[in-house]
Amino acid sequence: MSTTPQATPRRATITDVAREAGTGKTSISRYLNGEMSVLSPELRARIEAAIARLDYQPNQMARGLKRGRNRLIGMLLADLTNPYTVEVLQGVEAACHALGLMPLICHAANEVEMERRYLQLLTTYRVEGVIVNALGVREETLRPVGGGGIPAVLVDRSVDGLVADMVGLDNRAAAELGTRHLLDNGFDDIWFVVQPFEQVSSRQLREAAFREAMSAQSDPGGKNAARGHTLVLNLADAVDVERSLAELDRAIDAAAHTRDAAATGNAARVALFAANAPVALCLALHLKARYGADWQARVALLSIDDPEWAELTGVTTIRQPTYEIGYRAVEFLHERIEGVQTTARDCLLPGELIVRASTLR
Amino acid sequence: MSTTPQATPRRATITDVAREAGTGKTSISRYLNGEMSVLSPELRARIEAAIARLDYQPNQMARGLKRGRNRLIGMLLADLTNPYTVEVLQGVEAACHALGLMPLICHAANEVEMERRYLQLLTTYRVEGVIVNALGVREETLRPVGGGGIPAVLVDRSVDGLVADMVGLDNRAAAELGTRHLLDNGFDDIWFVVQPFEQVSSRQLREAAFREAMSAQSDPGGKNAARGHTLVLNLADAVDVERSLAELDRAIDAAAHTRDAAATGNAARVALFAANAPVALCLALHLKARYGADWQARVALLSIDDPEWAELTGVTTIRQPTYEIGYRAVEFLHERIEGVQTTARDCLLPGELIVRASTLR
């Protein structure tokens, strides 16, 4: 046995098989496409044998070129580091499997330039459609898809000016659910922490819904009303993160002060509402570094997204129906590929509140 | 503005561009391939204009078909749920970017059947090479790659009977490093917890190295020697997990007993050495459920892999050079694609011990 990986020998083509089976290419093609009814059992057997002997496998590139469709769809991911993305992907894969599609996964790793390049690439490979979890910057980058380009379905976030189906979390309902949970549990200093949200629709919606829910208290602004704040955390900028966390620290310390002074049950209790898992992780790491292992005694943490460490640390979360989001996205796309022409649809799926120790006092 | 995503209009072909520019296909092709020197500035300008006007983008399928190479490589992943995988992927992507390759990511999601299907698919798409983080079951499934098939590079684990380059962690050194750390910190009841390892080379090596390191104590088996155990945790089988964890519980309780009885400093101290992050997570979740939030006071946990929650929970880890593993894998593969014919190579990269509170007493 050789220990040297060999160079690839030329693969057999349909012509080789035809020769080997002593017939024409047409019959081979028919065999490949399952048109068995028009093949004599005898010929069929010969073809089968020839294919096996040559270890023949049809070249999909060539087939795609000829037929004009290749059953390929693109899956453009903003950030695989986010567990959300991986979970959505599982739904996508399952649906593709079921519908006979093959997803080409492209990971932009939060870089706009990458997103652009991959989109270009998917286009030149003539994928039949694209599922886009866009970075969200601007419509511009997404020029080739949606509208006049190849069919597209947006996941998690819509993009201004881009007409396409979209599926994701019901952000308004989710943020409201979380906010109400915190209010119901008596927190009176609530910080909604979110990455820069001007460009990302889902973040916008969550933040807006948070503020509305805060305003919907029985006596907003009143003496017993909880106070809401929005804090922007730009995870891509260490300096900015530093600054924002410092602001948070001051607020937490101030609340503790109140508590010490009052020494009663009606001290200020602060809760952090993270707009997604990456933010929640950043917050948790910081709090742990600052207050030690029992940081949760000082601050409550609630997060949209339900990362694997949430259960471990007892953090309350709002779990997104990630698998279904991915699955539905593919279904939508498939319909578009098959020619459905309805107006752009939105599919908003509900999140599920998972209450853990963190927000129970 | 319409709100209905339109159907894809037919894309322009090279012939269209030639007609539009009033020239032949050859010149267009030359332009596309950057052979500017043989094009008059005037013709070149006309081509440029025509391409822009038609929004032409060359069809990669056709190019690939013609040239016989498509710059595509397959990346077969066993489990994207494992943070390790995502990190390796980042290295792969960076390297591909640098080398002008395009990775087709395929996620087997721990299903052998998926692995087989994707491999088949990659083959029929004539990718130029494959990077395989195999499920590891048997050489059989991997028939199409390595050896006589398309060039392949294995990641993390080798597969019996499959001759191919491989890159991964130096498992022996890593397991030894971890074991020694635990011994040095005075743990005397050490459990190496690992998924079924008969089929997966990296797990085998880690387990073997653990046992060896235990035997290498100054007085193995002696009165003051630490005792080592191997526990198999089949994460795919809930019942089995239950059973294994129960065994662990008994051991931990027994150790506690010893401690209570002795009521001195020389009581049995137990440490868990998880062979990878999924195992570590399973253990941590169980321990937390059983002993509450301060489970770490009862048991120490050390894990190969450094998931994001490790820092948060203070678990000691051995971090793999994941990014570099991915990067090197692509480099190896690229060399093979370019025709390098050396014997199969192994590239073992060192892990880094990250000491956290969990294993310090």
Next chain:
DNA sequence: CTGTTAGCGCCTTCAC
């Protein structure tokens, strides 16, 4: 410098 010609591997009429 530029265009013509012949395929790459496969599918699809259209005859036999």
Next chain:
DNA sequence: GTGAAGGCGCTAACAG
């Protein structure tokens, strides 16, 4: 039933 011929979009000799 079966096969020959033409073409999908592109590239790579060849001629001019």
